[in-house]
Amino acid sequence: MNGEKNHFGETVPGTRPRARRRTRQRSVIQRVLLEANRPLSPQAILLAAQAMAPGLGIATVYRTIHTMMTEGTLVAVGIPGEAARYEISGKEHHHHFQCRECDAVFDIQGCPTDDLAKLTPKGFRLESHQVVLYGVCPPCTGMPS
Amino acid sequence: MNGEKNHFGETVPGTRPRARRRTRQRSVIQRVLLEANRPLSPQAILLAAQAMAPGLGIATVYRTIHTMMTEGTLVAVGIPGEAARYEISGKEHHHHFQCRECDAVFDIQGCPTDDLAKLTPKGFRLESHQVVLYGVCPPCTGMPS
DNA sequence: ATTGGTGCAAATGCTTTGCATCCCG
DNA sequence: CGGGATGCAAAGCATTTGCACCAAT
Numbered sequence: 369m370n371g372e373k374n375h376f377g378e379t380v381p382g383t384r385p386r387a388r389r390r391t392r393q394r395s396v397i398q399r400v401l402l403e404a405n406r407p408l409s410p411q412a413i414l415l416a417a418q419a420m421a422p423g424l425g426i427a428t429v430y431r432t433i434h435t436m437m438t439e440g441t442l443v444a445v446g447i448p449g450e451a452a453r454y455e456i457s458g459k460e461h462h463h464h465f466q467c468r469e470c471d472a473v474f475d476i477q478g479c480p481t482d483d484l485a486k487l488t489p490k491g492f493r494l495e496s497h498q499v500v501l502y503g504v505c506p507p508c509t510g511m512p513s
Numbered sequence: 514m515n516g517e518k519n520h521f522g523e524t525v526p527g528t529r530p531r532a533r534r535r536t537r538q539r540s541v542i543q544r545v546l547l548e549a550n551r552p553l554s555p556q557a558i559l560l561a562a563q564a565m566a567p568g569l570g571i572a573t574v575y576r577t578i579h580t581m582m583t584e585g586t587l588v589a590v591g592i593p594g595e596a597a598r599y600e601i602s603g604k605e606h607h608h609h610f611q612c613r614e615c616d617a618v619f620d621i622q623g624c625p626t627d628d629l630a631k632l633t634p635k636g637f638r639l640e641s642h643q644v645v646l647y648g649v650c651p652p653c654t655g656m657p658s
Numbered sequence: 659a660t661t662g663g664t665g666c667a668a669a670t671g672c673t674t675t676g677c678a679t680c681c682c683g
Numbered sequence: 684c685g686g687g688a689t690g691c692a693a694a695g696c697a698t699t700t701g702c703a704c705c706a707a708t
């Protein structure tokens with residue numbers, strides 16, 4: 369999947385230009401997620417990370433997301449009809465609010481755990497949950513900044 | 514995007530084999546969604562619909578989904594890290610439960626509306642919400658059928 | 659005959675993967 | 684030196700779109 373091919377379909381070595389390598393890109397990605405303090409899409413992570421580490425590739429972002437999800441240090445936040453966003457786990461349990469106007473997702477505090485437990489139908493075992501509120505965020509309601 | 518092209522890049526008419534046409538595929542798709550009575554992915558809708566109407570294409574599924582969403586007769590249900598699923602709206606307000614084992618999504622009754630309203634931070638305007646519970650469904654807990 | 663719905667396939671866009679290379683120990 | 688991490692590009696999929704053709708009016 370890399371380098372040029374000769375007439376026989378074989379890879380010609382050494383045809384790829386050198387790329388500036390960066391190590392421990394993972395730390396850059398983690399920093400981006402920590403500083404944002406709200407769920408980000410892979411593309412948003414890429415943009416922010418590239419500002420700190422030019423040349424960082426999208427594949428590294430996805431691989432890091434996958435690794436951290438496996439470790440449990442990152443959690444996915446799903447919004448209907450949109451790409452998943454991700455945020456550092458280990459924070460206090462919380463939920464999210466998405467603005468219909470600007471699409472941004474915000475963390476919100478509090479959780480009606482007990483009330484949700486009551487919704488669980490008989491025969492089902494409840495393990496976790498997710499709540500997403502939708503509406504309009506302060507900037508988009510036209511409030512003065 | 515269709516038919517064969519000549520050496521000048523022009524479309525050669527009549528090169529596409531005839532397709533069996535079905536009309537009002539929309540009604541087929543609606544029926545699939547109604548009978549399932551739980552959120553389905555576009556691919557799942559396609560499979561079920563093709564059983565009733567062979568030759569029905571994926572494009573029609575997506576177009577119908579888009580039309581119905583615009584009308585408000587269909588709503589998207591988002592699950593983290595997965596493709597959106599869709600279900601007929603107009604039912605009573607409700608939420609969802611996803612089984613970790615088999616990935617199926619079920620409707621559940623009840624909604625702690627007031628409790629959720631209390632979570633809304635100052636300055637935000639709440640318009641709607643979504644709750645997803647995760648766990649294990651009865652068949653997957655190893656219960657006798 | 660006209661209009662809208664539809665199948666097909668190409669196009670688009672996001673995510674994953676193969677490979678060679680590079681970094682660090 | 685060797686193993687793991689990374690950039691790049693191709694591959695893999697899901698979704699959207701262009702077009703011609705069919706169906707119902």
